[in-house]
Amino acid sequence: MPALLALPLLIASAAAFADDPPASTASPPPSTEPSAPPAEGLRYRVVIDAPSPLRETLAASVNLIRWQTYDQMSASLFDALVRQASEQAKEAAETEGFFSATVDVAVDRSVTPFNVTVRVTPGPQATVKSAQIAIDGIATNDSVGAAARAVVQRQWSLPPGTPFRQADWIAAKQLAVETVAGDSFAAAKLGFSEALVDPDANTVAIDVRIDSGPVFHVGELEIEGLSRYPSELVRNYRTQRPGDRYSIAELDQFVRRLNGTGYFASVHAAIDADPAHADDAPVRVSVIEAPPKKLEMGVGYSTDTAFRANASYRDVNVDNRALQMNIDARIESKLQNASLRFVRPPSASGWSPSAFAKVERTDISGLVTQTASIGARMSSLDERNQWQYGVAYYTDLQEPEGAPQSDARALYVDVERAWRRVDDIAAPTRGWVALAQAGAGIPGASSRSFQRVVLRYAYWHPIDRQWSFSTRAEAGVVFAQSRNDIPAALLFRTGGDTTVRGYAFESLGIKQGDAVLPTRYYYATSVEATRWIGEAWGIAVFVDAGNAFDDRSEARPALGYGFGARVKTPIGPFRLDVAYGERSRQVRLHFSVGVAF
DSSP, X not given: OOOOEEHHXXXXXXXXXXXXXXXXXXXXXXXXXXXXXXXXXXXXXXEEESOTTHHHHHHHHOHXXXXXXXXXXXXXXXXXXXXXXXXXXXXXXXXXXXXXXXXXXXXXXXXXXXXXXXXXXOOSOOEEEEEEEEEESOOTTOXXXXXXXXXXHHHOXXXXXXXXXXXXXXXXXXXXXXXXXXXXXXXXXEEEEEEEEETTTTXXXXXXXXXXXXXXXXXXXXXXXXXXXXXXXXXXXXXXXXTSBOOHHHHHHHHHHHHHSSSEXXXXXXXXXXXXXXXXXXXXXXXXXXXXXXXXXXXXXXXXXXXXXXXXXXXXTTTSSSOEEEXXXXXXXXXXXXXXXXXXXXXXXXXXXXXXXXXXXXXXXXXXXXXXXXXXXXXXSOTTEEEEEEEEEEEEEEEETTXXXXXXXXXXXXXXXXXXXXXXXXXXXXXXXXXXXXXXXXXTTBSSOEEEEEXXXXXXXXXXXXXXXXXXXXXXXXXXXXXXXXXXXXXXXXXXXXXXXTSOTTOBSEEETTEXXXXXXXXXXXXXXXXXXXXXXXXXXXXXXXXXXXXXXXOOOEEEEEEEEEEEETTEEEEEEEEEEXXXXXXXXXXXXXXXX
């Protein structure tokens, strides 16, 4: 019967060496330190003959390697380190999953400094044979707990067949406990864990048991750090009410909301994880208020609108009651605008009112537009199930190159509903988002009455650890006998970085003279697959299709396809794409940051 090793004991032994920090001036162990060290110690140089990344582990774990710069090295201490090196090297190899490694330590004393070669032949790396992951304490009729158990088992990062490493073993257990603790069981802890090694078969049998502890329910907020704003400001942004079942995802969303308001420079929130308070656990919120006034200026470039310069001024407490005022001006090669916006923080009912005024001039695809608008909007706070209602008055002048100019006005009212079922709203990797908007130009107050509908959908799916898939689709229609007398801002063009790549920004529409005019219909869709090279870098291939048109017989899609680089960032994915437009017969470079929808 093959010998079996209980890995937790092995890990503790190896960790004892790894945690001892190297230092050339520290004193070595008293038992090996000579009573009268020489003025100039023995010198030696170590060569590690082992595959990477085992070399790094050996360098951090074997004392003979770590102490080679010690300037008071004695012969007796050196001999002791050489004797220990083989065993320490084997233990280091075992932490990387090599349980049949052979080690040879050779010392050449004929040269100065001595040449020391630590040669490790690792043998096969052990793999996980079985993984038993159990969670104790979840009631059989607890659907939320059952879902948490399913997530832990699905996301367990050391399934059978996976190469075994100590660092991965520790990280897998930590993630499993954090997953349970984040889903109602704030006091969850590791009850038992064992990795049983069969060194003859080079396999590891994993057994993990997590103690869930009680279900936690949210209590009142305990807020500290406020001086300028009332506590109701913080409370009105919360995602859970007293009595709700605790969720770390909801708590994180609460923190993101507060960080995004502009009122605070820092926000930290945590539930009291004492099991004695599980039925009514207080949530402690600590904030640092940000300066209310902020002036920003910048320059930039995008492949859609080319060079730009912008300036913005914000005062988030303009009336000493947390009313926000934002003034923004932007000058780009193809677009110039200025806007004024006021936003009131949400009330206890979860609704936030705002008002705006904006002027804009664009020169895109041969069409110059000059638009002025003013309006008001009411938005619900729940980002995952968000409602918005708005009213705005638009007036604009369209000057197409090579065609007569026209003007239009509209009093436009609309309602918008968004569903966001994703793992991360800012940078989703799993789930879907849908948006529906419906509005109308009011007869008598508009140069032409019309109705307008826009639908959008996006979906993300991780196929495995290396591949992910995403798709999006959007479409819009303006119900009217003609596009004439309707403001350009309420019509459609498409093409560019975030719609149909391979085509210039808003270059797909109706050709009139030398200009591309906005239309009553449009659609755009995309399919993309990404191969992730590491945690943050990836290479994508994609196919886009779309068009904007007035006559449905002209709905034939303009295709674009290509490849690009992806980088995950805190503000969303960075995309750099090279795309070929089948209709334009051009290769274009596109880049953008954030969710394209």
